[in-house]
Amino acid sequence: MTASQDIISLSNPVLLEKVDKLRDLNIGQHVPLPQLVVVGDQSSGKSSLLESLTGIPFPQDQSLCTRYATQITSRRHNKDSVDVRIIPGPRALEEHRKHVEGFHRQVPSNLEFRKQFVDILKTANERMGIRADVSSGSGTVFSEDVLKIEICGPHEDYLTIIDVPGIFRTTTQGTTKNDIVMVKNLVKRYIKDRRTIILAVLPSNVDIATQEILELAEEFDKSGERTLGVLTKPDLVLEPSAQAAVCDLVQGKKRPLNLGYYLVRNRGPNSGLEGHSELDKIFRKHPWADLPRDRVGIVALKEQLKSLLVAITQREFPALLREIVSQIAECRREFNSLGSPRQDEREQRSFLCQIAGAFQERARAALTADYGADSVFDQDELRLITHVVNITDVFNADFHENAHSLNFEKLGRSEPSEEVEMLSDYDGVRKASSIISDLRTLIKKANVGVLWSKEFVELSEIVTLGNTPMPMPRDNFSEWINGIYLKSRGLDLGTFNANFIATAFAEQSRKWSEITKIYMRRIIVTIHRFIAAALRSVCSEEQVRTQVWEAILQHLVKCYKKAMDQVDVLVEVEHRKKPYTLNRQFAEARSKARGYRATEQLYPKARKDTKQFGETQYVVNLDDVAKVAEGKNNMEQLQEDIHDILHAYYSLAANRFIDNVFQLAVDYCLLHGPSSPLKVFTQDWVINLKAEQLERMVGETKATKKRRSGLAKKIADLENALKILVS
Incomplete structure (x- = not known):
């Protein structure tokens, strides 16, 4: 048997007592509770009806008429007693809550309570802040607090x-128009809940069509399933x-x-002290005598009210239990989403x-x-x-394809249908052009x-945002070298000034700064x-x-600037220093260039020699080798030397520069180094914050x-309610 089935199997008094305990905890503000609510216009006979139902002599004095909700509970007990308390309204401030919760009157007998009731009401009104004189004085006319009267005997x-x-x-x-609105809203709040039986009190001597309470009840109970009409007077x-007309209402005809x-x-x-039997004698007379006996008196x-209360309580208990469990879980989720409390510096x-x-x-x-x-x-x-690697691969490809001012000569020759290797330091990148194209799409x-x-x-x-397209490398390398040489030559014997290579390299690498800053901008924006x-993902509070x-x-910004400054240093070093390298690949590249040039000149004089298994080799005459450099003047030889030296050095410098940019500017300054922007927001940084900085940054708002x-209070109330239900 489930917990809800166990509860339903309890006797009616125990079941109803559990609901009353929930009502004392004000659980009704969170989940609707099974209840009977008496509503009606002023002077509809509500007070007299309540006295008849409960035995409590509600006063007719205008200053003591109902200014707040009154919960009247009667229960069977072996001793007489009446207990009166005040349940704070759902929107009561903490100070007012404590003030009214301090009110408590306990009277040993019902008879004694009836004698003291008016005085108890006056004291309760004062505690709630109700104005003693409706027409003047301080305080309010109506209150959202609830007066609870518990009668035992x-x-x-x-x-x-x-x-x-x-x-x-x-x-x-x-009274004011605001009081009219407040009372109507209070009535609506009580009758809107689906577990409320509405006792609509209607004076018989007034046209029912003029009674607003039925229209109000119909607003929340359109089918009339939980509205009971009580005709008085x-x-x-x-x-x-x-x-x-009254008989037609009772008989369901209207x-x-x-x-x-x-x-x-x-x-x-x-009236005097007539009992119910004396008052009910009127129903023996015409036309009331023709009405069903279970509908009068x-x-x-x-x-009927006792039966209705038991029936709705038994019917709604399983759903009530589920709602409380669901709300506890929902409140805990929201409470946890607020993070740890941060009222003081330690918590913050x-x-x-x-x-x-x-x-x-x-x-x-x-x-x-x-x-x-x-x-x-x-x-x-x-x-x-992943983004950094993709952007870097594209930068590497773009740099090799477009960072030089002039295209170097392509050395080597190929026969039709037979490809001969040409000197190129970025053939590997070109072979992966399809991958680079995909990466460009991702970056875009x-x-x-x-x-x-x-x-x-x-x-x-x-x-900086530069939209100027990067100029493509030009092809007139020989003319460019010749022009620079003619403007800077001196007395030489087939040689050139060492500063010439530095000047030529500076011009050839002129676009390095711009293309590198485009790369750095992409990396910085990505980071x-x-x-x-990442901050949004770990901190939900905006x-x-x-x-x-x-x-x-x-x-x-300081970290980003440091990385950009590092790029400026790397560019400055490459542009300002004299070209020099200890890398053995420089000599190898120059030797390879000479070999290609010699091969290009010997190729027309070479003959094919087919060996066993069809392998073809090219054979040249040694005398032709000795004459390979003949016929070139000093200018032509210098142009070739300058080209090959500059090409060999540029290739090494470009690879070195790309590595340095990534290692020193990106990886060290931006990703893994001690000054990385990723290491700005750390626990050490938090520990070093001053108290006023913490308060400004993460101090909780009043809201x-x-x-x-x-x-926290709602969770505590609901958990207490759950304990009551399953105990």
Whole structure:
């Protein structure tokens, strides 16, 4: 048997007592509770009806008429007692809550309570802040607090009824239009819940069409399934036609309700001490005598109310239990989403350290491509190292294809249908052109070449947006060398000035700075977006995230600037220093160039020699080899030497420069080095923050504090309610 089935199997009094305990905890503000609510216009006979149902002599004094909801509970007990308390309204401030919860009156007998009731009401009104004189004085006219009266005794029947202030349409002395609205809203709040039985009190001597309470009930109970009409003051209905109209209501012939109408007579303000049996004698007379006996009189109504309360409680208990469990889970999720409380410096520092630790874990996973560590890496901006590698590969290809001012000569010759290797340091990149093309598409899709408006403001002093297309390398290398040489030659004997290579290299590498800064801009934008996305993924509170971002932004910009400065140094070194290298590949490249040139001149004089298995070799005459360099003047020889030296050195310098840019500017300055922007937001940084910085950055707003406190209380209330239900 389930917990809800166990509860339903309990006896009715125990079941109803559990609901009353939930009502005492004000659980009704979170989940609707099974209840009977008495509603009606002022002067509809509500107070007299309540006295008939509960035995409590509600006063007719205007200053003590119902100004708040009153919960009246009667239960059977071996001793007489009446307990009176105040349940704070759902929106009560903490100070008012404590003030009214301190009110408690306990009277040893029902008889004694009836004598003290008026004085108890006056004291309760004062505690709630209700104005003693409606027409003047301080305080309010109506309150959202609830007066709870619990009557116990050996002859009491188990019943709980809630009375709410009577609806009124025009202001009287001391009341305002705001009071009219407040009372109507209070009534709506009680009758809107699907587990509420609405006891609509209607005076029989007034046309039912003028009674607003039925229209109000119909607004929330369109089918009339939970509205019960209580017709009062039948002794004032004298006209036969009016009496017939009342009988039609009770018999369901006019404006029917599923729960029907009951006709009752209560004591009037000038009545004596007549009992129910004396008051009900009127129902023996025409036309009331023709009405069903179970539809007239207080006794019949009271029995029906007890049955209705038990029935709705038994029916709704399983759903009530599920709703409370569901709301506890929902509140806990929201409470956890607020993070750790941060009321003081210790809590604030701990809270921000947790965020910083989570951020560093994101950065670690992103740098190692450990994307399976968290589904959050499905977000493209968080795949940092992948983007960096892709951008770097494209930079490497672009640099080799377009960073030089003039194209070097292509040395070598090939026969038709037979390809001969040509001197080229970037053939490998060209073979992977399809891959590079795909990478270019990815980079374009990532939009790292375009700054968003916010990024432009943040990074404007670091990266510049140049839309001027990069000029393609020119092909007139020999003419260019010849022009420079003729402008700088001196007295030489088939040689050239060493400074000439430096001048030529500076011109050939003139675009290095611009093309490298395009690369660095893409890397910086990628890292900047990663940091923003990673921060969003570990910090859900926008206000905290904004404060942290503003606090670290200046540090981030410094890191980016340091990387850009490193690029400037690398470019400056390559442009300003004299070309020099100890790399053995320089000599090998020059030797290879000479070999290609000699081969090119010997090729027309070579003959084919086919050996065994069809292998073809080329054979040249040694005398031809000796004459290979004949016929070239000094200028031609110098141009070839300058070309081959510059080509060999440029190729080595370009590869060295690309490596240095990645290793020193990107990897060291931006990714893994101690000054990496990824290491700005760390737990050490949080620990070194001053208290006022912490408060400004992560101190909880009043709204968050209020929400956290409200959720904590709601969780506690609901958990207590759950204990009551399953105990």
